[in-house]
Amino acid sequence: MTILDKIIAEKRREVTRREAATPVEALRAQPGFGRPVLSARAALTAVGSSGIIAEFKRRSPSKGVINGAAEVGATTAGYAAAGAAVLSVLTDEPFFGGTPADLLAARAACPATPILRKDFIISEYQLLEARAWGADLVLLIAACLTPQEVRQLSAAAQALGLEVLLEVHDAAELTGHLCDTVDLVGVNNRNLATFATDIDTSTRLAALIPGRFVKVAESGLEHARTIRQLRQAGYQGFLMGETFMKTTDPAAALGRLVGELSARPAPLAR
Ligand SMILES: O=C(O)c1ccccc1NCC(=O)[C@H](O)[C@H](O)COP(=O)(O)O
Numbered sequence: 001m002t003i004l005d006k007i008i009a010e011k012r013r014e015v016t017r018r019e020a021a022t023p024v025e026a027l028r029a030q031p032g033f034g035r036p037v038l039s040a041r042a043a044l045t046a047v048g049s050s051g052i053i054a055e056f057k058r059r060s061p062s063k064g065v066i067n068g069a070a071e072v073g074a075t076t077a078g079y080a081a082a083g084a085a086v087l088s089v090l091t092d093e094p095f096f097g098g099t100p101a102d103l104l105a106a107r108a109a110c111p112a113t114p115i116l117r118k119d120f121i122i123s124e125y126q127l128l129e130a131r132a133w134g135a136d137l138v139l140l141i142a143a144c145l146t147p148q149e150v151r152q153l154s155a156a157a158q159a160l161g162l163e164v165l166l167e168v169h170d171a172a173e174l175t176g177h178l179c180d181t182v183d184l185v186g187v188n189n190r191n192l193a194t195f196a197t198d199i200d201t202s203t204r205l206a207a208l209i210p211g212r213f214v215k216v217a218e219s220g221l222e223h224a225r226t227i228r229q230l231r232q233a234g235y236q237g238f239l240m241g242e243t244f245m246k247t248t249d250p251a252a253a254l255g256r257l258v259g260e261l262s263a264r265p266a267p268l269a270r
Pocket residue numbers: 003004055057060061062063188190192195218219220221239240241242243
């Protein structure tokens with residue numbers, strides 16, 4: 001059984017519990033439900049965008065505790081001020097230490113920046129939660145969904161006004177799961193079965209992603225030079241968590257990266 005199998009088994013139990021505790025009508029009645037959605041697609045493709053999707057991530061199955069001290073409102077507000085184009089907030093508790101309250105707090109702290117609900121979406125109920133808690137886009141992971149589930153969930157997300165980031169790790173997932181109700185395609189450099197991380201995964205798959213989708217490189221990103229290379233390959237979004245969160249001041253770490261990205265690259269030595 002892989003970690004993804006364990007996460008999904010736990011997620012099925014969690015969704016059943018949550019549905020019993022909070023009916024759909026109560027989600028629809030929450031103040032955030034009707035707010036206008038902010039477009040991540042627009043934020044990532046705007047002229048001068050950093051392209052950075054800065055993630056608030058306390059811990060992960062591959063790394064254990066990354067940052068047990070950071071406060072979500074201050075960190076995400078700091079990310080937005082430092083130049084993040086989009087924010088990503090984990091709402092999975094058992095494996096990543098995130099909570100719905102984290103998303104609500106990030107939304108309150110960052111009214112003008114699109115926010116990704118980062119979780120393992122397996123049910124339309126979770127899309128309603130995402131809308132109620134103030135998310136603007138959701139992640140659908142090809143490795144845990146059938147192509148038909150991606151079609152259904154992405155269409156339901158769009159009907160709610162949410163944008164959809166489809167995450168793939170290889171060419172088979174991309175060709176099998178991609179559909180027109182997806183807005184952005186993320187290539188996860190991390191193999192979720194082995195945790196091996198290889199940036200070349202993004203480079204290899206770039207040409208296979210049709211041009212109408214915004215391309216997002218995910219995981220294991222650290223340096224401005226890598227982001228420049230991935231931009232050359234056609235990427236406009238860069239999902240980064242650990243590089244920022246492992247520092248004592250994640251927003252300052254993002255600010256340094258954004259500064260490097262906007263500086264002219266040093267000429268190659270002859
Ligand atoms: O990060 C993990 O260990 C992990 C394990 C199982 C499923 C998903 C996992 N990570 C989710 C992510 O995709 C990353 O949080 C995201 O891409 C940011 O990656 P990084 O910059 O390497 O923190």
